[in-house]
Amino acid sequence: MSVSDQRSDVRVFVTDQQSLCTECHQSLGKPAWVVVTEESAVCCLSCADLDDLAFLPAGDPAMTRRAKKQTVRCAVVFKRSYARRRYEPQGLLVEEPALFAAEQQCMADADVRKQRQERNAIRRQELHAQYVQRFAEKVRMLYPGIPYERSTIIAAHACRMSSRRVGRSRAAKKLSDQAVTLAVVAHVRHAETIYDEMLADGIERRHARQMVRSQVTACLKNWAVQGPVAPPC
Secondary structure, eight states, rough: OOOOOOOOOOEEESSSOOOOTTOOBBBBOSSSSEOTTTSSOEEEETTTTTTTEEEESSOOOOHHHHHHHHHHEEEEEEEEEEETEEEEEEEEEOOOOHHHHHHHHHHHHHHHHHHHHHHHHHHHHHHHHHHHHHHHHHHHHOOTSSSSHHHHHHHHHHTTTOOOOOGGGGHHHHTHHHHHHHHHHHHHHHHHHSSHHHHHHHOOHHHHHHHHHHHHHHHHHHHHHOOOOOOOO
């Protein structure tokens, strides 16, 4: 069992609020790195015995994994994302010898890991292309009258990698009728109506959708009828 399997990592929060350490009574300024105790008290890193640890930013999974495996003491650093309204991990505080050892290991096999990452990236792109193709085929199955190029546009947009669109949902990846239909509806709303212009004019989103609903429904009914959808030669 590794060191990391035996411990419960401390959580450190980077806050923009004025903070006062409850132990040393020092003002921590802004931003402040604090530890919240079980009694909901706020401690500075020095009083929490973490001030000798080195910060390892997130972003390098191999470095993070290796440093965490070799450090005895570890803290996960969180910072509030106001856009997402939650605290998100920023990296780790680890012992300097563990960080140095992790750096040496990563330098030693950097070329091998780079080649592996490139192969994995190519494979992910291939799998994504296959998924987009299946999604487009599902669109054409549900709406046989849709122009072929529209089905590919809808699939590419809805399934874009690293997006939060409907095509990235679990239901969409199972090609559920509802998820695919939601992607088609969204496309029609933006491409076949003045929905975007309404939003730009300040009309509330819910009201704008109600105002274009009949147009969306008519377009979907038209596409639901069998028609020529063969790809262009």
